[in-house]
Amino acid sequence: xxxxxxxxxxxxxxxxTCIDGTANDIANATTPGYKKDTYLIRSFPEMLMIxxxxxxxxxxxxxxxxxxxxxxxxxxxxxxxxxxFTTGIIRETGNKTDILLKGPGFFxxxxxxxxxxxRVGYTRNGAFKIDEEGYLTTAGxxxxxxxxxxxxxxxxxxxxxxxxxxxxxxDGVRVERLRLAEFSSLDSLYKESDxxxxxxxxxxxxxxxxxxxxxxxxxxxxxxxxxMVSLIxxxxxxxxxxxxxxxxxxxxxxxxxxxxxxx
Numbered sequence: 001x002x003x004x005x006x007x008x009x010x011x012x013x014x015x016x017t018c019i020d021g022t023a024n025d026i027a028n029a030t031t032p033g034y035k036k037d038t039y040l041i042r043s044f045p046e047m048l049m050i051x052x053x054x055x056x057x058x059x060x061x062x063x064x065x066x067x068x069x070x071x072x073x074x075x076x077x078x079x080x081x082x083x084x085f086t087t088g089i090i091r092e093t094g095n096k097t098d099i100l101l102k103g104p105g106f107f108x109x110x111x112x113x114x115x116x117x118x119r120v121g122y123t124r125n126g127a128f129k130i131d132e133e134g135y136l137t138t139a140g141x142x143x144x145x146x147x148x149x150x151x152x153x154x155x156x157x158x159x160x161x162x163x164x165x166x167x168x169x170x171d172g173v174r175v176e177r178l179r180l181a182e183f184s185s186l187d188s189l190y191k192e193s194d195x196x197x198x199x200x201x202x203x204x205x206x207x208x209x210x211x212x213x214x215x216x217x218x219x220x221x222x223x224x225x226x227x228m229v230s231l232i233x234x235x236x237x238x239x240x241x242x243x244x245x246x247x248x249x250x251x252x253x254x255x256x257x258x259x260x261x262x263x
Contacts, residue, residue, distance in 0.1 A: 002252075003074070004248040005245060005248045005249070005252075006075060007076075007244075008241045008242075008244040008245045008248065009075075009241075010075030010076050010077065011075065011076045011237070011241040012245075014076050014077065015234055015238040015241065016238065017039065017078055018039045018041070018078075018234045019231065019234050019235060019238065021037050021039060021081070022227055022230050022231045023231065024194070025037065025222045025227050026222065026224065026228070026231070028194050028195075028220055028222065029220050029222040029227075030219075031125065031194060031195060031220050032098075032124075032126065032195075032217045032218060032219060032220070033123060033125035033126060033127075033195055033217075033218050033219075033220070034088070034125070034195055034220035034221070034222065035083045035084055035085055035086075035191075035220075035221055036083070036084050036221055036227070037081055037082065037083055038083075038084055039078060039081055040078070040079045040080040040081075041076055041077070041078060041079065043076050043077070044075050044077055083189070083191055084221060085186050086221050087218060087221065088218045088219040088221040089218075089219040090216060090217070090218055090219070091216065092215060093215060093217050094215050095215060096161070096215065097127075097129055097136070098126060098214070098215060098216060099128060099162055099178075099213070099216075099217075100126055100212060100216035100217055101211075101212055101218065102210065102211045102212065102213060103182075103209045104182050104183075104210060105182045105207035105209070106122035106123060106124060106180065106182070106183075107122065107123050107124070107125075107126065107144060107145075107178065107179075107180065108121070108144075108145040108178075108179040108180070109122070109123055109138055109142035109143060109144055109145060110143045110144075110145055110150060111142055111198065119198070120199070120204075121196040121197065122181055122189065122196070122197045122198075122199065122204070123138060123142075123196050123197065124195070124218060125138060125195040126217055127139050128144060130153055133152075134152050134153055134155060135150055135151065135152050135153070136151040136152075138195070138196075142196065144178070145178075146168070146179050147177045147178075147179055148176060151178075153168075153175075160175075161214065162178070162212055163212075164211045164212060164213065165177070165211065165212075166178035166179075166211075166212050180207035180210050180212070181199075181204040182204075182205050182206070182207045182209065182210060183199070183203050183204060183205065188200055188201035188202075188203040
């Protein structure tokens with residue numbers, strides 16, 4: 001009975017993570033460039049069960065004769081959380097600060113933190129804005145990087161243009177070029193926030209197969225219908241594990257309070 005409690009509890013822990021992740025995907029269904037997560041659940045390695053109390057050699061603690069009963073599962077675990085990098089729906093906005101990536105590349109942004117100066121983050125979210133200091137930033141406040149550092153446009157919000165190769169011009173004069181990166185393996189990217197990824201293995205390469213288009217945005221790749229169906233399925237599985245724990249608890253109560261009691 002205790003083993004059953006542990007098995008159901010491990011299942012609930014995994015399913016709660018899936019519920020939280022699916023809910024986060026649904027919440028970001030309208031976030032430009034957002035990439036949904038997928039969850040791989042596996043069981044723990046099965047455990048061999050043998051007959052307890054079989055004949056033993058008096059000089060050894062090892063069983064002399066044992067009988068195999070079979071194997072049993074000992075619960076579930078979250079084996080992997082992976083990000084789906086498929087391209088979202090493209091839409092035209094007409095905003096100069098909205099920039100679309102056509103290809104596998106990522107924008108580079110300044111993701112420096114306390115004790116981590118110069119750290120670079122990567123994003124597909126091209127819904128940029130110009131902050132109070134005149135820097136091109138993401139919606140989350142990260143400054144977009146060019147080949148020479150942070151991109152400063154001053155008060156040129158309506159005067160700048162972005163060419164297909166990422167070159168930024170103000171009144172026809174080239175002032176900077178977007179720093180674009182590509183990855184031979186996306187496994188090196190760790191999702192730090194909803195739309196910011198960190199390159200854990202230093203695998204970033206200069207983009208060669210990516211172009212940009214101003215006035216367009218890539219939408220989220222979340223399919224709301226699929227995610228709602230997934231959320232219902234995972235929630236029902238979670239409730240099934242709850243009922244299992246309740247049943248195991250009732251059986252344990254009977255074993256403690258009724259079995260072997262004197263009447």
